[in-house]
Amino acid sequence: MRLLQKFRCALVLSLGLHCVAADSIISQDIPEDLNGSNFTYPWPVKLFQFTTQKAQSLEMAFMDVAPTSSPNGKTAILLHGRNFCSSTWNATAIVLAEAGYRVILPDQIGFCKSSKLDYYQFSLQQLASNTYRLLAAIGISQATVIGHSMGGMMATRYALMYPANVTDLVLTNPIGLEDWKALGVPWIETDKSWATEKASTYTSLRAYQQATYYVGSWDPSYDVWINMSVNIYHGSQADKFTWNQALAIDMVLTQPVVYEFPLLKTNTLLLIGAKDNTAIGKAWSPPEVQAKLGHYDVLGPQVAAAIPGSTLVMFPDLGHAPQISAPDRYHAALLEWLNRST
Ligand SMILES: *[C@@H]1O[C@H](CO)[C@@H](O)[C@H](O)[C@H]1NC(C)=O
Ligand SMILES: *[C@@H]1O[C@H](CO)[C@@H](O)[C@H](O)[C@H]1NC(C)=O
Ligand SMILES: *[C@@H]1O[C@H](CO)[C@@H](O)[C@H](O)[C@H]1NC(C)=O
Numbered sequence: 444m445r446l447l448q449k450f451r452c453a454l455v456l457s458l459g460l461h462c463v464a465a466d467s468i469i470s471q472d473i474p475e476d477l478n479g480s481n482f483t484y485p486w487p488v489k490l491f492q493f494t495t496q497k498a499q500s501l502e503m504a505f506m507d508v509a510p511t512s513s514p515n516g517k518t519a520i521l522l523h524g525r526n527f528c529s530s531t532w533n534a535t536a537i538v539l540a541e542a543g544y545r546v547i548l549p550d551q552i553g554f555c556k557s558s559k560l561d562y563y564q565f566s567l568q569q570l571a572s573n574t575y576r577l578l579a580a581i582g583i584s585q586a587t588v589i590g591h592s593m594g595g596m597m598a599t600r601y602a603l604m605y606p607a608n609v610t611d612l613v614l615t616n617p618i619g620l621e622d623w624k625a626l627g628v629p630w631i632e633t634d635k636s637w638a639t640e641k642a643s644t645y646t647s648l649r650a651y652q653q654a655t656y657y658v659g660s661w662d663p664s665y666d667v668w669i670n671m672s673v674n675i676y677h678g679s680q681a682d683k684f685t686w687n688q689a690l691a692i693d694m695v696l697t698q699p700v701v702y703e704f705p706l707l708k709t710n711t712l713l714l715i716g717a718k719d720n721t722a723i724g725k726a727w728s729p730p731e732v733q734a735k736l737g738h739y740d741v742l743g744p745q746v747a748a749a750i751p752g753s754t755l756v757m758f759p760d761l762g763h764a765p766q767i768s769a770p771d772r773y774h775a776a777l778l779e780w781l782n783r784s785t
């Protein structure tokens with residue numbers, strides 16, 4: 444049974460009654476093939492239904508995992524990167540649930556099993572606000588916010604916007620540790636990056652992830668994440684999805700967070716694979732600009748020094764996705780910090 448749609452109405456001056464749907468959660472009859480992603484998630488998928496930007500009705504897909512040991516009273520939210528989905532956090536969600544956390548795993552608007560749109564003003568603030576409203580709708584006022592890659596950049600924005608609602612902040616190889624455009628990356632038309640996105644294949648996605656995520660090596664278990672992406676790139680919403688990816692690239696290129704790291708007021712852990720070389724726009728930059736970008740071995744310590752009171756854990760041999768390439772080491776470092784005595 445679908446939750447009865449709730450409406451928020453206002454009597455407007457013309458004496459007409461103006462109603463917009465209030466934020467609500469749908470938890471029944473969710474199809475497997477959802478908004479262009481036909482990939483099985485490890486826990487039941489729910490939909491957060493809300494309106495933004497000219498009262499467009501949108502759905503954010505998310506999973507809500509209960510603690511599997513005695514609850515510690517805390518909630519963790521896991522924010523995915525641009526090439527991943529919430530489901531890619533499955534191993535980390537299991538570890539956190541075993542440590543007593545309730546774990547929330549959302550797909551952002553434009554991504555994975557959430558709504559794809561022809562017209563949407565993508566901003567890190569908008570995605571953070573959507574996520575904050577999701578948490579509010581399920582009654583969570585405080586969360587440990589854990590982000591990877593684009594999700595780490597968004598987690599930073601989230602913590603800047605809602606410092607009172609972030610218990611701990613964990614950034615895993617976040618992007619946005621430098622301002623690529625200030626370092627010389629030229630802006631490109633979204634139509635141009637859209638064309639690149641539309642041309643994505645298993646081979647191109649794997650080649651990129653092998654080089655940046657896994658330091659050139661490959662394990663057959665990584666395949667499933669490539670296939671999860673390929674399924675969306677070639678799925679029923681491919682046109683809108685690839686367009687939204689192009690808008691997301693524009694978003695991260697034009698909306699730096701690096702200048703605001705000193706303003707963070709949250710307890711922060713940085714988990715950095717030092718062999719990561721991710722940099723937005725590197726692919727279309729001249730060689731002398733490329734050479735300056737994506738040096739995570741330098742960026743990790745530099746950003747840790749900029750964030751007041753932060754803790755840095757470097758993995759010298761790992762790339763962009765330490766939680767996937769070395770889950771045991773990653774989770775040990777994560778839990779050690781989360782369990783620290785404060
Ligand atoms: C979704 O995947 C299932 C197999 O997992 C398949 O049976 C079904 O046809 C797929 N649906 C679409 C629309 O591709
Ligand atoms: C996470 O999900 C992937 C894809 O379904 C699966 O291959 C992997 O075994 C899962 N990992 C854990 C720890 O459950
Ligand atoms: C996303 O999927 C839900 C559930 O099937 C559907 O109600 C909604 O219309 C879809 N959203 C878009 C933008 O297609």
Ligand SMILES: *[C@@H]1O[C@H](CO)[C@@H](O)[C@H](O)[C@H]1NC(C)=O
Nearest residue numbers: 575578579583584585607608
């Ligand atoms: C965020 O924290 C503030 C301060 O504690 C609180 O007033 C507010 O209700 C919280 N937000 C949500 C959505 O619970």
Ligand SMILES: *[C@@H]1O[C@H](CO)[C@@H](O)[C@H](O)[C@H]1NC(C)=O
Nearest residue numbers: 645663664666667668669670
């Ligand atoms: C992923 O897709 C590739 C290419 O289509 C295929 O060879 C491989 O078996 C798939 N792997 C998984 C784990 O689904």
